[in-house]
Amino acid sequence: MADTGNEIIFEQSGSYVGRTLSRPGARRSVMGRGRYTDDIQVARTLHAAFLRSPYAHARILNIDTTAAAAMPGVTRIVTGRELAEHVEPWHGILSSFVGMKSAIQHAMAVDRACWQGEPVAIVVAETRALAEDAVELIEVQWEELTPVVDKETALDAGSPVIHPEMGDNLALRQDIDNGDVDAAFAAADHIIEDSFEFGRHTAVSLESRILVADFDPSTERLTIHTSSQVPHMIKTVFAKLLRMPEHNVRIIAPDVGGSFGLKIHTFGDEVATAALSMILKRPVKFIADRLESFVSDIHAREHRVRGRLALNKDGDILAADIDDLTGVGPYSAYPRTSVFEAVQVINITGGPYKHKNYRAKATVVYLNKVPMSQYRAVGHPIGITVFESLLDQAAVVTGLDPVDIRRRNFMPDDGYPAVTPAGLPANDLSHEACLESLIKRMDYDGLRREQAELREKGIYRGIGLAAFIKGTAPSPVGYYGAGRAPIAAQDATTVSLEPSGAVLCLVGVTEQGQGADTVMAQIAATAIGVPIENVRVISGDTDAVPYGGGTYASRATGIGGEATFQAGRALRAEILRIAGVLLQSEPSTLEVFGGNVVDAANHANIRVTLAEIGRIGHFQLGELPNDVQPELSQTRHFRVKDVPYIYTNGIHGAYVELDPETGFLKLLKHWIVEDCGRVINPNLADEQVRGGAVQGLGGALFEHCIYDDNGQMINATMADYLTPMAGDMPDIDVAHIQTPTSASELGAKGVGESGVGGAPAAVLNAVNDAMMPFQRHITAQPITPQSILKALGKI
Amino acid sequence: MTELKERHEITLTVNGETVTRTVEARQHLVDFLRNELQLTGSHLGCEHGVCGACTVRLDGEIVRGCLTLAVQADGAAVETIEGVTETGEIADLQETFVERNALQCGFCTPGMLLTAAELLNAGKPATRAEIRTHLSGNYCRCTGYHAIVDAIETTNNKRLGTK
Known part of the structure; x- marks a missing residue:
């Protein structure tokens, strides 16, 4: 674990960091007092x-x-x-x-x-x-x-062009070519090659x-x-x-009422x-x-990816080569563009592994369908599914267990800082620790034994793994900043000591029920040294809170949290300065603890209360010398510097049962171990991961914006566009490895998208594992009973 | 269209209070509750009976407020999340939802709670699978359902004295 120098703050008895606290907003919602x-x-x-x-x-x-x-x-x-x-x-x-x-x-x-x-x-x-x-x-x-509806032919010479002034239907081609991919494929003992289809999804926020x-x-x-x-x-x-x-x-x-990008x-x-x-x-x-x-919300995830992996006979990945094609709608979304998803696909594919030879091509074309853009875990489910599925096929060919081929190829935890195959800087990741924790929590060997026993009885179960990296907390050196978009990558928090001794905390990041307000209160209370009951967080009003980017790309805690921590520390220092003057003591001999200024040595003797500091600081300023002006509001900004993202990592495990007669799939259980750095509120972090996982499972199994040849979405109702409901979903076991990011003092990375990214890959690998005895496999999502029966040659 | 806009006087009991209003024939019960009575705890998610966000009680049974017309509630007793909160009937369930973080954005929560209350009122043990089946008409995009199932299971077990 990296030493951020703040362990003492986070672990002292007055700390709220790392504690499960309930959300005040939740109490309003259960009583019908939500205000949308x-x-x-x-x-x-x-x-x-x-x-x-x-x-x-x-x-x-x-x-x-x-x-x-x-x-x-x-x-x-x-x-x-x-x-x-x-x-x-x-x-x-x-x-x-x-x-x-x-x-x-x-x-x-x-x-x-x-x-x-x-x-x-x-x-x-x-x-x-x-x-x-x-x-x-x-x-x-x-x-x-004539509408353009097929991405495969949208660039053909005979295709209609949606916007004639553009000349063709191409939005962007982007390439990565690192190392010597051709030489690696030429030298390979095994080459795995496959093509993957991903259906369109949409967010379906309930509000x-x-x-x-x-x-x-x-x-x-x-x-x-x-x-x-x-x-x-x-x-x-x-x-x-x-x-x-x-x-x-x-x-x-x-x-x-839900947003998800x-x-x-x-x-x-x-x-x-x-x-x-x-x-x-x-x-x-x-x-x-x-x-x-x-037909008006953003759609996402319509991709076709061809992938190739080169391996030696021992199962070492020598190179990867992927070709992504996506069809995004007739216009690129503003101001984030509609090409970001494809760019993320090629950025993160194979991210946890140490191969250096990586080639990727992204082609983004326009179609006469609903515009696509960003949806929770932008691009990640696509790239993770492609690579993790190819890797499972490689495991079969090289005779390795899926666990072993991952162990063998992971960038080791002590290998960071490192660059990913796509060439992006990454630090503080823990693929090995997450994998070892996962297989223990799953009882992987026990599940394998159970699977083998049941197979004898004609019951087909499958186990799937999927490791991932996830870009969180984007910096202004990434695409938005460099591209001059009006999107703030930094964020800010103002904390103020009120006359009563309570703290007002104005944050630029926003609350969607994920618990940002509660997490900010926990961080502020800890950084200042006050009871959390005395902290009120305000968000979501541009007339009240400092300018900020809001909540996207799992940035609220990683960026807004650090701004809150720094603002809180600054207010604490100011409180101690004023207390020092009042008490004629060195500020360094004092500490703010439990809402009082106490002796730093023992945190026990109350020297002056914050209510007293607030009273004097706001009303009775005559009690202070003229040259002491209390500054009881402190604002701090924070941005991630130097690197485009704070990457996180994790791994999913899926256990499924497949009925080869009906094609029906039962999700028996799902496990996730992820590393979001320092966990501020374990319960909230767990539920972010669980909720995300189900969103990923929905995409893998049910969700699909289906279009006909005329560009009509033919299932545009909630009765026809299937979302995951309670009866379809498994219990989900969640655990965290905590490697604090060295990009901030707080050490928190993003957690909101770790569930979504890996779940589709894990369930696809589990389905293909269950179909192993039939020597058939699937590469298209959503995975439906029909697609399973088709793969099995039954229809 | 004229017949849809025809207005009818209805008298019903909402959360124990008698109300009389004149409504358009086409007005849904949930629009009536939200717009005429400002009972905004019931939500509209799909308006075609799939998502369950508009779940309310009509004469003791849970119904979809978007598939029920206000005129159909004439003479009936309607209960909403505000009403059951007031009576304290599901205070234990509400508290467990908060403790377990069995909601995030909260938009589905009132409907989810009223649906869960039906299961709790049966007074019978329920497995996790049975709880999941019971909730299968209520869509939640945020939680992944696990925490909701936990909260209902905990409350049911407490009420039955089994845990």
Whole structure:
């Protein structure tokens, strides 16, 4: 374990770091007192509904709104062409992706719709029901165009080009070529080669996207209540698109009913809603209903990857070569782009292993489908599945157990700092420790014996492993900073000592139920030395908290946590300075402990309470010399420096039973051991991992945005797009190895995505292990009873 | 469309209080509770009866508030999360949910609690698999269900005095 010099703080009796504490927000939720955006009532609110394109690709010849506009209760109807006069279009490219192309996107389609679900016109009415009634009365004359729906042929010479001005449908090609891959393959004893298909997914947050935009013409202020992970980014982006001074825009994110990366993007319907509030000078609310969520929320994960592994006869990996193709939708998302997922796939594939020869190609093409962009554990499930599946095939060929081939090829725990095969710097990882812990917790050998015994009885069980690295807590030297995106990679916290001696803690990172507010309170209370009951955390209001990036890429604890820790330490030092003056003692002989200033030597004698410091510091300043000005608010910023990410690592184990007659799969149990560095709240960390794992399992087994040849999503309801439900899912065992990151004093890395990334690979490997006696295997997800029966040659 | 917008007067008991309102024929029970009575503890997740976020009790039975029209509740007794919180009927379950962190974003939680209360009220031992089956109409995207099953199992066992 790295020595951060803070062990004493984290382990002393007043520390809240490493302790399971419940979340105050949870108590509100169980009592029905959660306050989500739809629960907020703003006087005189109007309601928006959208006419959306029924076609994947079609020209808009005419829009007749006469009948709709005449309906009683309808306030205003605005088409995409009319709205374009009020709203700046956007361009979802970043200069850090060299050669990237995208078309300019408007909030609503102007003369052509490029996906089924693209907003075409907005109706604002007294109620949502009336607005929807009016949408049905709008008449659009369409001219259907040929959609581009197959990524495999999107770059063919004969393919229609979605945006003729771009010349072709290519968004980006990105390559990695490290070492001498060709020589390694030429010298290999074994070459494993396979192709993998991944279906499209979407986030299906239970609370859909929503905003109430409230423009006040008297002050020219735009206040937006919205379910967002990134309030400051939304403020900056909306100000730019709506031509508002940024300081006149306020974003308030109340309780957020799930986000998972969905709620970090710019959505045209949301921008249009805000624009209508400005036009009408009234509050306007839009909530995506579930059906329109399926065709307007970000999609993700549609990839085809070809992979090759070169090995020697002992099972050492000599080289890896992967070729990723993804089809992302007609526009690149703003401001994060839609190419990030493919870039992450080639960045993290084979990340835990020590081979140096690695070649990867990512090709991103545009399609007339719902735009894809970032979704929890961006790209990781794809890259991890490809590599871990190839590795299991390599284990078979070389006669090694899946555990042994991983042991043999891992970058050893004492081999860090190191660079990954993709050439990215990584430090403080623990593949070996995680694997050893996992096989013990699983009783791997016992499961293997049970598997063999049951196989004799015609019961087919499989065990799958999947090791991973996960990029967390991105730095400004990564893609966003280098690409000049308006996305903050740093974050900030302000802590203030109130007159009562309580502490107010304003954080730039945001709460979505993952427990960021609680974790920040634990860190602040520990850093300052106060009881946690005396700390109140505020987040999610751009008028109240320091500018920050919000919550994405597992950064809240790793980055916001360190900012909170440093702010807390600074406030503690200031409290001790003031106490020193009052007590005529050296500050170094004092300590803040349990909400009091005590003797540092024994933490026992209370010398002065924080309430006394607060009283004097705010009210009775005459008790201090003139040259002592208390600064009882302290702000600290933190960013990760030098490296693009703080990488984490871990390993999943899956145990499944397969019925070869029906193709049905039963998930018996799932295990995860991961290393998120210092764990602040064990229960919250565990539940992040468990929840993520089920999201990964859902993607591996059920979830799939299915399209027909016309670019129509044919299962766009919750009854048809299957999500994991309680009865489908196994119990999940979670453990942590704690290797604090050397990138911060707190030592915490991200934990929110470690469950998602590895689960699909582990379950695929388990299914293929169960099918081993039939000498068949699967490489496509979702894995369905039908695909299992097909693989077994039964249908 | 005219018939959908037709208005009807309804009188019902909500969390023990009698209310009378005039509602559109097409208004869902959950929209009525949320918009007319400001009982925002019940949520809308899908509006087609799959996710269970709108679960409320109608004459003692749990129903989907999005598949029930407000006019169907005329003369009935409706209970929501606010009501059962007030009576203390599931205080032990609520406390265990908080302790076990059996929720994250909390959007599914009121529906999940009312569904779980039905199982607890049966007063019978339930295996983890049975609890999972019972919850299979309630979608949770955050927790992965494990902690929810833990919390219900713990509460049921406590109530039955088996642990």
